[in-house]
Amino acid sequence: MQISTKQNIEIYNSLSGKKEQFKPITDGYVGMYVCGPTVYSNVHLGNVRTFMSFDMIFRYLLHLGYKVRYVRNITDAGHLENDADVGEDKITKKARLEAIEPMEIVQRYTVDFHNVLNTFNFLPPSIEPTATGHIIEQIDLIQTIIDNGFGYEVNGSVYFDVHKYNQTNDYGILSKRKLEDLIHNTRELDGQSDKKNPQDFALWKKAEPTHIMRWPSPWSDGFPGWHLECTAMSTKYLGEYFDIHGGGMDLKFPHHECEIAQNKAAKGKDPVKYWMHANMLELNGARMSKSTGNYINPAELLSGQNDIMSKAYSPSVVRFFMMQASYRSVLDLTDNGLLASEKGFHKLLDAVNALDTLPTSSTSTFNVSEWKQKCYDAMNDDFNTPILIATLFEAVKYINQIKDESATITKADLEVLKNTINSFVFDILGLKNVSKDEKGTDKLSGAMDILMKLRQEAKANKDFAMSDKIRDELAAVGIQLKDGREGTTFSTN
Ligand code: AMP
Ligand code: ZN
Helix, strand or coil, rough: CCCCCCCCEEEEEEECCCCEEECCCCCCEEEEEEEECCCCCCCCHHHHHHHHHHHHHHHHHHCCEEEEEEEECECCCCCHHHHHCCCCEEEHHHHHHHCCCCCHHHHHHHHHHHHHHHCCCCCCEECCCCCCCHHHHHHHHHHHHCCCCCEEEEECCCECCCHHHHHHCCCCCCCCCCCHHHHHHHHCCCCCCCCCCCCCCEEECCCCCHHHCCCCCCCCCCCEEEHHEEEEEHHHHHHCCCCEEEEEEEHHHHHHHHHHHHHHHCCCCCCCCCCECCCCEEEEECCCCCCCCEEECCCHHHCCCCCCCCCCCHHHHHHHHHHHHCCCCCEEEEEEEHHHHHHHHHHHHHHHHHHHHHCCCCCCCCHHHHHHHHHHCCCCCCCCHHHHHHHHHHHHHHHHHHHCCCCCCCCHHHHHHHHHHHHHHHHCCCCCCCCCHHHHHHHHHHHHHHHHHHHHHHHHHHCHHHHHHHHHHHHHHHCEEEEECEEEEEEEC
């Protein structure tokens, strides 16, 4: 496919704090790196949202005809508790608690991650490298940083000398922090005394005798620092300077700041042309996070087995809900929001599914080519999916008017309308036309709502024989009811 040169994308670059015209380093090609998950537990919906934002961006660039190399890593070593330089490796800790091999943990949660992303209709990235598969590249990179005078070894561990780096560079350029402020705000923690300064970060850590995941290096048997892997892998697959680097907002500091510092220290170059940060998904008004326990897993949302939502939602409804917000806005996951999205999504699909049977006429009462460009304009404006969806609904209105014969469309315009809607709804937003299964789930939910209401009424009337009968007979056909704080939910396994 030819690149649609008409489409001038503007991207909000976190580095400059401005929207900038997107001009890939090499015409027609895009290199994009996104920090992947640390595979020590099931992904939550917050993680899914960040990866979905970049899936949508990947899809749009592909749609325009760019050759995209999309690299999204798997962090399977080196990420310590609290994102710190001391403490236990997140994966090793889980392995210790379950008395199994760290690589069993890695395998289990990598599989879960892929299953979840498949469920939400993600495209696979072009390359999915692992930290443990790139130890040699990381050791080489550390050696270069040491040779260039920005890394130092103490007791078998190697640290990045932030103060030295900041003399000739700007540590804090991405996160808009100043080293002086960081110095005032950092507390010296026990065990960090090896470092020249508390702001320095680990490039290589000597492994304690109990640390299972370890590799030989010139400095010690140990393991690489978390920030280092992304620099090593992005350089290997995308070069020393590439187009887009993405991740969640929470990774800006220190993770991405350290990536910039490592690259500049090793290669003397800024690694990335456009830094993109996806905003957080919230639950109950607070950031969704494993560590605070404020999260919901995809399986819980899709099965309805949770105490937060009134019913189960299909993956495309959840995707539509997420796409209704800009990737740069905070989004609160609520039952009401999902209910509204479900309605909207079905309205959109009903219109899409009516396209094949629309009557045509000799005139169009709606400017289809103008509308088509409006769809592109929305996406060109920093991938503004909520505006895109609002624009798609202009077409929904038009389609419904044609259906009830208050508007007309020519055959040629209908073709354009069909192709454009299909491209944006399915290829770019990544939504799926409701399959029989999903429709079945929605119908089942509707029927279950009625039964659960009847049971509630029976209970209110003290007709416990009836309420138990409803519960037991549902159980007999494989549907379990669960009474929770927020009401009753059901599951089908
Ligand atoms: P982790 O596995 O913790 O490194 O996280 C994987 C990705 O999910 C990172 O890009 C995080 O920024 C992102 N992430 C974590 N929590 C949230 C959240 N509540 N909303 C959106 N993205 C998140
Ligand atoms: Zn990273």
